Amino acid sequence: MNRFTGFVKKEFLHIIRDVRSMLILFGIPVVQILLFGYVLSNEIRNANIAILDHSRDEITAQISQKLIASGYFRLKANLNSADQIEPLLKSGKVRQVIIFEPDFEKNLVRENKAHVQIIADASDPNTANMLVSYSRAIISDYFLESAETTSLPLQIDQEVRMLYNEELKGVFMFVPGTMALILMLLSAMMTSISIAREKELGTMEVLLVSPLRPVQIVLGKVTPYIGMAFINAVVIIALGVFVFGMPVLGSLTLLMAESLLFICMALSLGILISTKAKSQQVAMFISMFAFLLPTMLLSGFIFPVKNMPLLLQWISHVIPAKYYITIIKNIMLKGTGFLFVWKETLIIAAMMIAFIIASVRMFKVRLE
Amino acid sequence: MKITTQNISKSFGPIKALDDVSFQVDHGELFGVIGPDGAGKTTAIRILCGLSKPTSGEIMVAGLDVYRNANEIKKNIGYMSQKFSLYENLTVWENIRFFAGIYGMRLKDIKLKGRHMLERLEIEHLRDKLIASLPTGWRQKLAFSIAIFHEPQIVFLDEPTSGVDPVTRKQFWEMIYETAHNGTTVFVTTHYMDEAEYCDRVTIMTDGKIIALDTPEQLKEHYNAKSMDEVFRKLARNIE
Incomplete structure (x- = not known):
C-alpha cells in the first residue's frame, strides 16, 4: 500500500509540474465549454429580418412586436413594397422577410383565415430552417394566446413544441456533448500519453524490473486521472448549471456515478492504446483520431445520428460517447432514473470490460 | 548471487538477436558484455532482468528460475537502462524517495541512507533541484546510485556510459568497481572496448553470439594483443 501511495504521489507531481498537462486538464475544459456554450452554439440570436406589412393593423403590429421581443430577431427594415x-435578401442584410397580406385583420375576422408569408435566405439552409420554424412557432403562439383572451375564432394550422428544451437552447446540447468529449479526451489521452512518456524515458523498464506488479503500475498511473477527470466533470456540470442555466432534473448522484463509469471506460481505453503506442506522439495521434474526431462528429454531439448515412450510423454504435450523451441528457433534461438508462450504462460497462481484457492480453504479448 | 544461462536464444521474427548463448556469472563478479551495436547486448540484459522472455533456453538467478520466481528475484536486483532513467520533473530527493519506496524501503532508512549517498556524491546542494537541471554526468552517477540504493545482490547496467565524457566515464567505472568490491554482482554492457579492462571477466559478442569469454588479461595474452581494442579487432578479422 505504501508503494502504491508513493506511486500515486509521484504521478500527481508529474501532472502538477507539467504546464502542458495542467493546461489540458484544467484550461481546455473551461475554455471549451464556454466556447461551445457561447460561440459555437447553433442557436439563433438577433437574426436580421425585415417586415413588409401590407395591412398595418393592430394584429400585425402585435405579431411583429412579438417576433422582435422574442430575442431571436432584430428588425432591420420596415418595407413598403414587394x-x-x-435586393435586401441578396445584399445579405436580412436573412428573412415576413409579409402580411392586405386586410390581414379583416380577413381573419371575416374568413377565420389570414396569410403570412415567410421568405428566408436559404443559402444557409440550416439557419433558414431554424429561422422559419422559430417564426412559425412564435406566430402560432400568438394565436394560441389570443384565443384564450379573446373570442376570436381562429384557425391554428400547426403546433410546434420543442419538448425538453422549450427555448431551443443550443447549450443544452453542448454541455452533455462537451462533457463526453472532455472526459474522453482527458482520461484516454492523458493516461496513454503518461504511460507512453515512461516508455520513452526508459523509466517504464525500471518500474517493470522493480517488485511493483504491472497491475500496481497501471492502477498507480490511472488513479490520479480518475480524480482529475472527476473534478472536471463537476466543473463542467457546475458551469452548465450556473452559467448556462441548464437543469439537473434527475438524480445528481446517478449523474456522477454514470460519469465515473464513463471516465473508467475512457481510462481503460487509454491503457489499451498505451500498450500499442511507443511514444507520446503516437499516443497523442491515436487519441486524437480515435477519440476526438469520432466523439465530436459521430456521437450525436454536433450532428444528429439519425441524419447520418446508414454506414456512419452503424459506426456511431461503437462510439462510447454516444451512450454517455444519451444518459446524461436523460438525467439532466428529462429527469429520468436508472431504469431508463440501464441499457446504455450496460453498454459502457461492457466496453470498459472489453478494453481491460484486451489491454491485459496485449500486455502479456509484449512480454513474450 | 550467481547467474547461470543455458542455451538462450531470442528471435524477433526472422532475426536472431541471441543465438544459443550460455555463460555463468559468479557471486561478486564484475562481468562485462562488450560488442558493437546490434550484437544482442541489450537483448541479453533485458532477458536477464525479466523484461523480455527468451525464445528458448533457461536462466537461473541464485538457483531460481527467473520467470517462475520473478517476485523473489526482483527485490534483489537493480537495473539501470541506457537513458539513466530518472524522472526529469521530479527533484533529486523525490527520485530517491520514489525509487527506494517502490522497493519497499522505510522512510526512516531512506532519509538516513539518502543523506549519506548525497554526501558521498557531493551533491547535497542539489537535493531539491529538478533532474532536468542536472548535467548528464551527474544524472548518470545518481541513476547508478539509485539503482543500487536498495542494496541489490545483482545490478544490471545497460550501456551506462553512453554519451558521457571520458573523465566522468572513468569516475563512473570507479564507482562500479567499488560496488563489485563490496560483494554486489555487476553485469554491465558497453560498446567501449577500453572499458573492458575494468571487468573481472569479459564476453565479446557479435551478431547474437558469444565469440570470446575470459578475463581481460587472458584474452590479451591469447590473442597476443596490447589492448582489448586490439583483441576485438583481431577477433572481428577472424570472423570475416
Whole structure:
C-alpha cells in the first residue's frame, strides 16, 4: 500500500509540474465549454429580418412586436413594397422577410383565415430552417394566446413544441456533448500519453524490473486521472448549471456515478492504446483520431445520428460517447432514473470490460 | 548471487538477436558484455532482468528460475537502462524517495541512507533541484546510485556510459568497481572496448553470439594483443 501511495504521489507531481498537462486538464475544459456554450452554439440570436406589412393593423403590429421581443430577431427594415424584398435578401442584410397580406385583420375576422408569408435566405439552409420554424412557432403562439383572451375564432394550422428544451437552447446540447468529449479526451489521452512518456524515458523498464506488479503500475498511473477527470466533470456540470442555466432534473448522484463509469471506460481505453503506442506522439495521434474526431462528429454531439448515412450510423454504435450523451441528457433534461438508462450504462460497462481484457492480453504479448 | 544461462536464444521474427548463448556469472563478479551495436547486448540484459522472455533456453538467478520466481528475484536486483532513467520533473530527493519506496524501503532508512549517498556524491546542494537541471554526468552517477540504493545482490547496467565524457566515464567505472568490491554482482554492457579492462571477466559478442569469454588479461595474452581494442579487432578479422 505504501508503494502504491508513493506511486500515486509521484504521478500527481508529474501532472502538477507539467504546464502542458495542467493546461489540458484544467484550461481546455473551461475554455471549451464556454466556447461551445457561447460561440459555437447553433442557436439563433438577433437574426436580421425585415417586415413588409401590407395591412398595418393592430394584429400585425402585435405579431411583429412579438417576433422582435422574442430575442431571436432584430428588425432591420420596415418595407413598403414587394420590390424591396429581393435586393435586401441578396445584399445579405436580412436573412428573412415576413409579409402580411392586405386586410390581414379583416380577413381573419371575416374568413377565420389570414396569410403570412415567410421568405428566408436559404443559402444557409440550416439557419433558414431554424429561422422559419422559430417564426412559425412564435406566430402560432400568438394565436394560441389570443384565443384564450379573446373570442376570436381562429384557425391554428400547426403546433410546434420543442419538448425538453422549450427555448431551443443550443447549450443544452453542448454541455452533455462537451462533457463526453472532455472526459474522453482527458482520461484516454492523458493516461496513454503518461504511460507512453515512461516508455520513452526508459523509466517504464525500471518500474517493470522493480517488485511493483504491472497491475500496481497501471492502477498507480490511472488513479490520479480518475480524480482529475472527476473534478472536471463537476466543473463542467457546475458551469452548465450556473452559467448556462441548464437543469439537473434527475438524480445528481446517478449523474456522477454514470460519469465515473464513463471516465473508467475512457481510462481503460487509454491503457489499451498505451500498450500499442511507443511514444507520446503516437499516443497523442491515436487519441486524437480515435477519440476526438469520432466523439465530436459521430456521437450525436454536433450532428444528429439519425441524419447520418446508414454506414456512419452503424459506426456511431461503437462510439462510447454516444451512450454517455444519451444518459446524461436523460438525467439532466428529462429527469429520468436508472431504469431508463440501464441499457446504455450496460453498454459502457461492457466496453470498459472489453478494453481491460484486451489491454491485459496485449500486455502479456509484449512480454513474450 | 550467481547467474547461470543455458542455451538462450531470442528471435524477433526472422532475426536472431541471441543465438544459443550460455555463460555463468559468479557471486561478486564484475562481468562485462562488450560488442558493437546490434550484437544482442541489450537483448541479453533485458532477458536477464525479466523484461523480455527468451525464445528458448533457461536462466537461473541464485538457483531460481527467473520467470517462475520473478517476485523473489526482483527485490534483489537493480537495473539501470541506457537513458539513466530518472524522472526529469521530479527533484533529486523525490527520485530517491520514489525509487527506494517502490522497493519497499522505510522512510526512516531512506532519509538516513539518502543523506549519506548525497554526501558521498557531493551533491547535497542539489537535493531539491529538478533532474532536468542536472548535467548528464551527474544524472548518470545518481541513476547508478539509485539503482543500487536498495542494496541489490545483482545490478544490471545497460550501456551506462553512453554519451558521457571520458573523465566522468572513468569516475563512473570507479564507482562500479567499488560496488563489485563490496560483494554486489555487476553485469554491465558497453560498446567501449577500453572499458573492458575494468571487468573481472569479459564476453565479446557479435551478431547474437558469444565469440570470446575470459578475463581481460587472458584474452590479451591469447590473442597476443596490447589492448582489448586490439583483441576485438583481431577477433572481428577472424570472423570475416
